[in-house]
Amino acid sequence: MITTKALPKFSRRCSFFNHRNFVPMKPILDGATTNDMAPTNSFFKSDTREAVSWSGQTRRVSQRGFLNHSRSILGWNSMEIDNVRDALRLPSLHFSTYYNDKLRRESTNKLFSSIPGYVKIVEVGPRDGLQNEKDIVPTAIKVELIKMLASSGLPVVEATSFVSPKWVPQLADAKDVMEAIRDFKGARFPVLTPNLKGFEAAIAAGAKEVAVFASASEGFSKSNINCSIEDSLVRYHEVALSASKLSIPVRGYISCVVGCPVEGMVSPSKVAYVAKKLCDMGCYEISLGDTIGVGTPGTVIPMLEAVIDVVPIEKLAVHFHDTYGQALSNILASLQMGISTVDSSVSGLGGCPYAKGASGNVATEDVVYMLNGLGVKTNVDLQKIMLAGNFIRKHLGHSSGSKTAIALSKITAHASKL
Numbered sequence: 001m002i003t004t005k006a007l008p009k010f011s012r013r014c015s016f017f018n019h020r021n022f023v024p025m026k027p028i029l030d031g032a033t034t035n036d037m038a039p040t041n042s043f044f045k046s047d048t049r050e051a052v053s054w055s056g057q058t059r060r061v062s063q064r065g066f067l068n069h070s071r072s073i074l075g076w077n078s079m080e081i082d083n084v085r086d087a088l089r090l091p092s093l094h095f096s097t098y099y100n101d102k103l104r105r106e107s108t109n110k111l112f113s114s115i116p117g118y119v120k121i122v123e124v125g126p127r128d129g130l131q132n133e134k135d136i137v138p139t140a141i142k143v144e145l146i147k148m149l150a151s152s153g154l155p156v157v158e159a160t161s162f163v164s165p166k167w168v169p170q171l172a173d174a175k176d177v178m179e180a181i182r183d184f185k186g187a188r189f190p191v192l193t194p195n196l197k198g199f200e201a202a203i204a205a206g207a208k209e210v211a212v213f214a215s216a217s218e219g220f221s222k223s224n225i226n227c228s229i230e231d232s233l234v235r236y237h238e239v240a241l242s243a244s245k246l247s248i249p250v251r252g253y254i255s256c257v258v259g260c261p262v263e264g265m266v267s268p269s270k271v272a273y274v275a276k277k278l279c280d281m282g283c284y285e286i287s288l289g290d291t292i293g294v295g296t297p298g299t300v301i302p303m304l305e306a307v308i309d310v311v312p313i314e315k316l317a318v319h320f321h322d323t324y325g326q327a328l329s330n331i332l333a334s335l336q337m338g339i340s341t342v343d344s345s346v347s348g349l350g351g352c353p354y355a356k357g358a359s360g361n362v363a364t365e366d367v368v369y370m371l372n373g374l375g376v377k378t379n380v381d382l383q384k385i386m387l388a389g390n391f392i393r394k395h396l397g398h399s400s401g402s403k404t405a406i407a408l409s410k411i412t413a414h415a416s417k418l
C-alpha cells in the first residue's frame with residue numbers, strides 16, 4: 001500500500017539539485033515599473049503589451065492602456081481601477097501578464113530563444129482531474145465539461161479511462177461518456193487503456209485515439225496497474241499492435257519521472273529506458289509525468305536530457321502535478337529545452353488514486369496565462385476555460401485550484417457590479 005511518508009524523504013534527497021544553474025524569470029518581472037501602471041490618456045503609448053485573451057482574441061494592449069480601456073468601456077473611475085489592481089493583488093512589479101518588449105529583446109539569448117512559438121495543450125481534466133474524486137460525477141456533467149473544454153480551442157481533451165471500475169470507480173461510465181462525445185468536433189478525445197480489454201472496449205465505444213500508461217518506478221507500476229514495468233510494456237505492445245492495425249494513434253505516459261511515492265527518487269536513465277520502449281512500439285507522443293509533483297527544474301532538466309538522448313524531442317510532452325507549486329517553473333524549463341506539448345487540467349483538478357498525497361495537475365488556466373504572457377500561441381480561449389472550470393468546480397463544491405482563475409474572476413465580479 002502506498003503511503004505519503006516517502007514525500008518528505010524524497011524532497012530532502014532532491015535538495016541537491018535545487019542550486020543548479022537555472023535562468024530565472026526575474027528580468028521580465030522586474031521590467032514593469034510603477035510608472036507603467038500610472039493612469040494616462042495615451043492608450044498605446046507604452047513599452048509593455050498584453051498577450052492575454054480577455055475575450056478570446058489576443059490584443060496588443062499596454063498595461064495602463066488596459067486599465068484606461070476598462071475605464072472607458074466600464075465607466076470605471078481611477079479609484080475603481082485601483083480597486084481592480086488591488087483585487088488582482090498583482091502590483092505592477094509582479095504583473096506577469098505583461099511582458100516588456102525591450103527587456104524581452106535584451107533577454108532573447110538566455111531566456112526566450114528556445115521557447116516554441118506554439119504550444120499544444122493536452123487537457124486531462126475530465127480523466128486525470130476527475131479520476132480521484134470520491135463522489136461519482138454524473139455522466140451528463142462529464143460530457144458537458146468535455147464539450148465546454150473542446151469549444152475553448154483546446155486541441156486535445158483526454159476524455160476518460162477504460163480501466164477496471166474496481167480500481168477507478170469514478171470512471172466506470174467510460175463507455176457512456178465516449179458514446180456521448182464520439183461525434184463531437186473540434187478536438188481529439190483520447191482515452192486511457194491499460195490492456196487489450198480496455199482497448200477493445202474503447203474502440204467499440206467510438207474512441208479514435210488511446211493512451212497507455214507505464215511507470216518509471218517498479219513500486220508505482222505495481223500499485224497502479226498491478227504488474228511490473230516489463231509486463232506492462234508487453235501489454236502495451238499488444239495494444240500498440242492492435243491499434244496500428246486500425247490506424248489508431250497511441251500516446252504513451254510515463255509516471256513517476258522524477259519521484260515515486262513508493263521508492264523516492266527515480267533515476268533519469270529509468271525514464272529514458274521506458275520512453276525508448278514506448279517510442280519503439282509506436283507511441284506517437286510520450287508524456288512524462290511528475291505524478292506526485294515533487295520535481296523542480298533541478299530534477300526535471302536532467303531527466304529531460306536523458307530522455308531527449310533516446311527519443312526525438314518533438315515526440316515528448318510534459319505532465320506536471322503541482323503538489324509543491326513547481327509545475328509552472330518545470331513547464332518553463334521544459335519549454336526552454338524545446339518541449340512544445342504540455343498537459344494540464346482545468347481548474348487544477350486531479351490527483352492519482354494510487355499516488356496518495358499528490359495534488360492536482362497544473363491548472364490549464366495558469367498555463368494559458370503564462371504562455372500568453374510569453375507571447376506563445378495556444379489558440380485557447382482563457383475565458384472559456386475559466387467558464388469550464390467554474391462549471392465543474394461548482395458541481396464538485398471545491399474552490400478553484402487555478403490562481404489565474406481566482407484572480408481574473410475578481411475582475412469579472414467587479415465588472416458585473418457596474
Ligand SMILES: CC(C)(COP(=O)([O-])OP(=O)([O-])OC[C@H]1O[C@@H](n2cnc3c(N)ncnc32)[C@H](O)[C@@H]1OP(=O)([O-])[O-])[C@@H](O)C(=O)NCCC(=O)NCCSC(=O)C[C@@](C)(O)CC(=O)[O-]
Pocket residue numbers: 128131161162163164165166167168192194195197198199213224225226253254255256289290291319351352353354
Ligand atoms: C490494469 C488493471 C485492469 C489490472 O488489474 P488486475 O486486477 O491486475 O487485472 P485482472 O486482469 O486480474 O482483472 C481484474 C478484473 O478487472 C477486469 N478488467 C481488467 N482490465 C479491465 C479493463 N481495461 N476495463 C475494465 N475491466 C477490466 C477484469 O475483467 C477482472 O474483472 P472480474 O473478473 O474481477 O470481474 C487495473 O490495475 C487497473 O484498471 N488500473 C488502472 C489504475 C488507474 O487507472 N490509475 C490512474 C491512471 S494512471 C495516472 O493517473 C498517471 C498519469 C497517466 O496521469 C500520468 C501521471 O500523472 O503520472
